[in-house]
Amino acid sequence: MADISFDHDAGGGATDRRIFKKQLNKVYGWYTGGFIVFVIVLGILEQAGLPRNWIGFVFLFATVGLYAGIGIMSRTTDASEYYVAGRRVPAVYNGMATGADWMSAASFIGMAGTLYLTGYGGLAFILGWTGGYCLVALLLAPYLRKFGQFTIPDFLGARYEGNLPRFIGIVAAILCSFTYVVAQIYGVGLITTRLSGLAFEIGIFVGLGGILVCSFLGGMRAVTWTQVAQYIILIIAYLVPVIWLSVKQTGVPIPQAIYGYQLEKVAKRGDELRADPKELEVVAIFKARAAEFDAKLKGLPGSLPTEKAAAEKKVADLKAASAPPAEIDAAEKALAAVPQDEAAARKAWTAAKTANEAQAKPLGGMPNHAQIYAGDPNGDAAAKKAFDESRRNFLALVFCLMVGTAALPHILMRYYTTPSVREARESVTWSLFFIFLLYFTAPALAVLVKFEVFNVLVGTPFSELPAWIANWSKVDSSLLSVSDVNKDGIFQLTEMKIGGDIIVLATPEIGGLPYVISGMVAAGGLAAALSTADGLLLTIANALSHDLYYKMIDPNAPTSRRVALSKALLLVVALAAAAVAAQKPADILFLVSAAFSFAAAAFFPALVLGIFWKRANKWGASLGMAAGLGVTFYYMAVTQPWMRSVFGVTSPIELWWGIQPISAGLFGVPVGIAVIFIVSLLTGQPRQDTQELVEHVRYPDLKRA
Numbered sequence: 001m002a003d004i005s006f007d008h009d010a011g012g013g014a015t016d017r018r019i020f021k022k023q024l025n026k027v028y029g030w031y032t033g034g035f036i037v038f039v040i041v042l043g044i045l046e047q048a049g050l051p052r053n054w055i056g057f058v059f060l061f062a063t064v065g066l067y068a069g070i071g072i073m074s075r076t077t078d079a080s081e082y083y084v085a086g087r088r089v090p091a092v093y094n095g096m097a098t099g100a101d102w103m104s105a106a107s108f109i110g111m112a113g114t115l116y117l118t119g120y121g122g123l124a125f126i127l128g129w130t131g132g133y134c135l136v137a138l139l140l141a142p143y144l145r146k147f148g149q150f151t152i153p154d155f156l157g158a159r160y161e162g163n164l165p166r167f168i169g170i171v172a173a174i175l176c177s178f179t180y181v182v183a184q185i186y187g188v189g190l191i192t193t194r195l196s197g198l199a200f201e202i203g204i205f206v207g208l209g210g211i212l213v214c215s216f217l218g219g220m221r222a223v224t225w226t227q228v229a230q231y232i233i234l235i236i237a238y239l240v241p242v243i244w245l246s247v248k249q250t251g252v253p254i255p256q257a258i259y260g261y262q263l264e265k266v267a268k269r270g271d272e273l274r275a276d277p278k279e280l281e282v283v284a285i286f287k288a289r290a291a292e293f294d295a296k297l298k299g300l301p302g303s304l305p306t307e308k309a310a311a312e313k314k315v316a317d318l319k320a321a322s323a324p325p326a327e328i329d330a331a332e333k334a335l336a337a338v339p340q341d342e343a344a345a346r347k348a349w350t351a352a353k354t355a356n357e358a359q360a361k362p363l364g365g366m367p368n369h370a371q372i373y374a375g376d377p378n379g380d381a382a383a384k385k386a387f388d389e390s391r392r393n394f395l396a397l398v399f400c401l402m403v404g405t406a407a408l409p410h411i412l413m414r415y416y417t418t419p420s421v422r423e424a425r426e427s428v429t430w431s432l433f434f435i436f437l438l439y440f441t442a443p444a445l446a447v448l449v450k451f452e453v454f455n456v457l458v459g460t461p462f463s464e465l466p467a468w469i470a471n472w473s474k475v476d477s478s479l480l481s482v483s484d485v486n487k488d489g490i491f492q493l494t495e496m497k498i499g500g501d502i503i504v505l506a507t508p509e510i511g512g513l514p515y516v517i518s519g520m521v522a523a524g525g526l527a528a529a530l531s532t533a534d535g536l537l538l539t540i541a542n543a544l545s546h547d548l549y550y551k552m553i554d555p556n557a558p559t560s561r562r563v564a565l566s567k568a569l570l571l572v573v574a575l576a577a578a579a580v581a582a583q584k585p586a587d588i589l590f591l592v593s594a595a596f597s598f599a600a601a602a603f604f605p606a607l608v609l610g611i612f613w614k615r616a617n618k619w620g621a622s623l624g625m626a627a628g629l630g631v632t633f634y635y636m637a638v639t640q641p642w643m644r645s646v647f648g649v650t651s652p653i654e655l656w657w658g659i660q661p662i663s664a665g666l667f668g669v670p671v672g673i674a675v676i677f678i679v680s681l682l683t684g685q686p687r688q689d690t691q692e693l694v695e696h697v698r699y700p701d702l703k704r705a
Contacts, residue, residue, distance in 0.1 A: 021090045032232050043516040052515045059519040067226045074222035091423040095430020097224045098414045100231035100531035105187025108528035113500025115446035119369035124397040126439050132405020137428040141415040143611045145424040146697045152409040153547040159610045160621045163552050168625045172602035173409045173543045180595035181536040185581040187529040191522050201582045208578050223534045230527035237524025245448040245511045259444035262451045267370050269454040274362040282485045282494040286360035293353035301342045311335040364494050389658040396663035404596025407603035410535040452510050460491045468509035541570035593662045601628035601668025609676050614694040620680030628672025635664040
C-alpha cells in the first residue's frame with residue numbers, strides 16, 4: 001500500500017486518474033495474491049500441528065493490523081479528504097468499497113442463516129436489498145452527486161433552505177446509523193470471541209479498536225481504501241466454503257447452479273423427519289414441558305412455594321440416598337434457579353413456556369424450505385389468513401428494505417467520493433455486481449448446510465457429535481444448544497436450538513473443512529462488520545461535526561477544528577454503541593431491519609421529492625420527515641418485544657393489518673410523502689434560485705435563467 005500512499009492528486013485530469021487507477025490495480029492485485037498465500041501457509045502450518053487458537057489469533061490480529069496500517073497511511077486533516085476522500089475514488093473501487101460498506105454483519109452472517117431457518121421467506125432480504133440499489137441508481141446517486149454536498153443532512157439543508165430540515169436529518173441519520181452500528185459491533189464481538197476465546201464483552205472492545213483506527217485517523221479516505229481490502233477478504237471467505245461444500249456433495253464447483261438439486265433432497269428429507277417417530281417423541285416432550293409451565297403460571301402465586309418445596313425435597317432425597325455428586329449438583333442448581341418472588345416466577349416461566357412452545361414443532365419450527373408462504377390459500381379460514389398475512393409481510397419487507405437501502409446515509413455518502421456524476425452512476429453498477437456475488441451465493445449456502453445437517457448430523461450418537469457444536473455452545477448458548485431430550489443417546493433435529501447468526505461462521509466446521517477455513521470465514525465476517533461499522537460511525541460523527549457544529553453552530557470554524565471534533569465524536573459514539581451491543585439487545589437482523597425502516601421513512605420521501613419536485617419546500621420536508629419517522633418509531637415501540645420492554649409497554653400487541661414490526665417503514669413512508677405534498681402546497685414556494693437548481697440538476701442541458 002505504501003507504493004501509492006493514498007496521497008495522490010488526481011486534480012490534473014483524466015490522465016492522472018488513469019495512472020492512479022493502474023497503481024491501485026497493481027497494489028490490490030498483490031494484496032489479493034498475498035492473502036491467498038497467507039491462507040495456504042496457515043493451512044500447511046495447521047497440518048503441521050499449529051494449534052487452532054493460534055490460527056484464530058493470527059487471523060484476528062493480522063487482518064485488524066492490516067486495516068490499521070491502511071488507516072495510519074491514510075491519515076488526514078484535510079476536510080475534503082476526510083469527508084469525501086477528495087472526490088477522486090475510481091468507479092470500480094468505489095463500487096467495491098460500497099459493497100464492503102453494504103456487506104454488514106447481517107448480510108455476511110445473518111442472511112444465509114435467515115434463509116436456513118425460514119426458507120423462501122428469507123428471499124425478501126435479497127430482493128429488497130438488491131432492488132434498493134436499482135432505486136439508488138435511478139433516483140438518487142447521480143443527482144445527489146450533482147448537488148455536491150458532503151452528507152445527506154447537508155443536502156437537506158441546502159435543498160430545503162434552512163437548518164430545520166438539516167437538524168431533523170441529523171437526528172434521523174444518527175438514529176438509523178446508531179441502530180445499525182450496534183448490530184455491527186455485536187457481530188464484531190461474536191466473531192472476535194470465536195477467533196480468540198475472549199469473553200463476548202471483551203471481544204467487542206478488542207474489535208472496536210480495528211474500527212476506530214481506520215475511521216478515526218483518515219475519515220472517508222482511510223475508510224474507502226480499507227473497505228476495498230475488506231471486500232476482497234470477505235468475498236473470498238464467503239465463496240470458498242460454499243464451493244467446497246458443493247464439490248463435496250455434488251462434485252460440481254458452482255453452487256449457485258446446482259443447489260436446486262440439493263433443495264429437492266432437502267425437501268424430501270424434511271418430509272421424512274416430520275414423520276419420524278423419534279422426532280415426534282421429542283416434539284411431544286416439548287409440548288408437555290410447555291403445558292407444565294402454563295399450569296405453573298395459572299397456579300400463581302400458590303405454585304411458587306410448591307415448586308420450591310419440591311426442589312428442596314429432591315435435593316434432600318438425593319443426599320439421603322448418597323446419589324452421585326453430579327446428580328446432587330444438578331438438583332442444587334435447579335433449587336437455586338427457582339424464582340424468588342411471584343414477579344420473577346411469572347417472567348421466568350413465561351419465557352420457558354414460550355421457548356418450549358417454539359421447539360414443540362416439527363424440524364424445530366422450520367418451514368418446508370421451498371414453501372412460498374405460510375398457510376394455504378385453498379385451506380380453511382385459519383390457513384387462508386396465515387397465507388394472506390405471510391404474503392403481505394413478505395411484500396412489506398421487500399418494500400421497506402428496497403426503500404431503506406435507497407435512503408441509508410452511509411451508503412449514499414459513498415457516491416459523493418467519485419470524480420464525476422458519470423462515475424457515480426458507474427459505481428452503482430459495480431456496487432450491484434460486487435453485492436450480487438455474495439447474494440447469489442447465500443441461498444445456495446443455506447441449502448447446502450441444511451442438507452449437511454439433515455443427512456449427516458441427524459442420527460449421530462451424542463457421544464460422536466462434532467466438536468463445533470460444543471465450541472459454539474460455549475460462545476453463546478442462545479445461538480446454539482443441544483440436549484438429549486428423549487434420552488435415547490441419538491441426536492434428533494428437534495433437540496437442537498440454533499440461531500441464524502452462526503450458520504455462515506460454522507459452515508466450514510459443519511462441512512468438515514480444515515480449521516484454517518473457519519478462521520478465514522470468521523476473518524471475512526469481521527471484515528464485513530468492521531467495514532460497515534466504519535462507514536456508520538463516520539456518518540454519525542460527520543453529522544454532528546460537519547452538519548450540526550460547522551453548518552449550524554460555528555460556520556467560521558477552521559478545518560482542523562472540524563476534523564478534530566469529528567474524530568472525538570467518533571470515539572464517543574463508538575464507545576456508546578459498544579456499550580449497548582454488550583447488552584445483546586436483539587438479534588442482528590432485527591436491528592439492521594429497524595435501521596432500514598427508519599431510513600426509509602425519514603429520508604426517502606424528502607430526498608426523492610427534493611430531487612424530482614421543485615415545489616417541495618422547507619416546511620413540507622421538515623414535517624414529512626418528522627411524521628414518517630414518528631409513525632415508524634411508534635409502531636415498532638408498541639409491537640416489537642424488545643422495544644416494548646425498553647419503553648415499558650404492557651398493552652396487548654395489536655398489529656396493523658398483520659404487518660410485523662420489522663416492516664414498520666411501510667406506514668412511515670406514505671405518511672411522509674403525503675405530509676410533504678400537502679404541507680408544501682399549503683405553504684410558500686421555495687426560492688426561485690432553489691427551483692432553478694433542482695431543474696438544472698435534473699436537466700443539466702437546459703440553460704439556467
